Amino acid sequence: MKRLVKLISVFCMTFVFLLSMASCTGYDFYSDWHNAGASIEKEHIFEVITLEEATKMKKDGISFALLYASSSSQESVKVVSTLQAQAEYLGREDAVIYFLDAKDYDTSSKRKELRSADTIYMHEAPTDGSPIIMTFKSTAVDVDTSFTNKPKTKQFFVNGSFQYASLASYIFKDLLKK
Numbered sequence: 001m002k003r004l005v006k007l008i009s010v011f012c013m014t015f016v017f018l019l020s021m022a023s024c025t026g027y028d029f030y031s032d033w034h035n036a037g038a039s040i041e042k043e044h045i046f047e048v049i050t051l052e053e054a055t056k057m058k059k060d061g062i063s064f065a066l067l068y069a070s071s072s073s074q075e076s077v078k079v080v081s082t083l084q085a086q087a088e089y090l091g092r093e094d095a096v097i098y099f100l101d102a103k104d105y106d107t108s109s110k111r112k113e114l115r116s117a118d119t120i121y122m123h124e125a126p127t128d129g130s131p132i133i134m135t136f137k138s139t140a141v142d143v144d145t146s147f148t149n150k151p152k153t154k155q156f157f158v159n160g161s162f163q164y165a166s167l168a169s170y171i172f173k174d175l176l177k178k
Contacts, residue, residue, distance in 0.1 A: 029099065036071035039081040046080070049098045055119045057098075061139045065171045068114070068122065070102035070129025079131040079164050086168035095176045102129040123147030133167060135175050142175070143167065 030042050040046075046067070057064055067083070069076035087095055105111045111125035122134060124146040135142040144150055145167075148157045156167040
């Protein structure tokens, strides 16, 4: 009898756990980043997309900016805050920065997908969630902050660090101009 009671209770706990997991609505960018310390409001410039969607946009020749990062990285939190602040400062709250969650690329095979020429062709995908900003123009990678030797990227890499405010200005004024 005790065994039956234990079996039923384990079954009920498992059922409740699976039910709660199935009822999750998905990733909430605002909650994740706001709780991590980013200075953003519920209405922000970031839109979560999949690698497949980013790849399609690249192949379709759409000009766009992509942020690959993790909210567990303090550097990434600062970059999200900087991008949002620059969009507001430049009056470009209508602009969109697409976002890929680095937490979804936790294995070397998944990070290899990012580096493939068949997808977005990121030079290097960090394992620690450090931010990578990529911009795309006419089916090509324009800026890739994981590749400091790329000619366009060099403009924003000064004295050994990225000038994210300058990069944001380029994104909002030139890349995504109205």
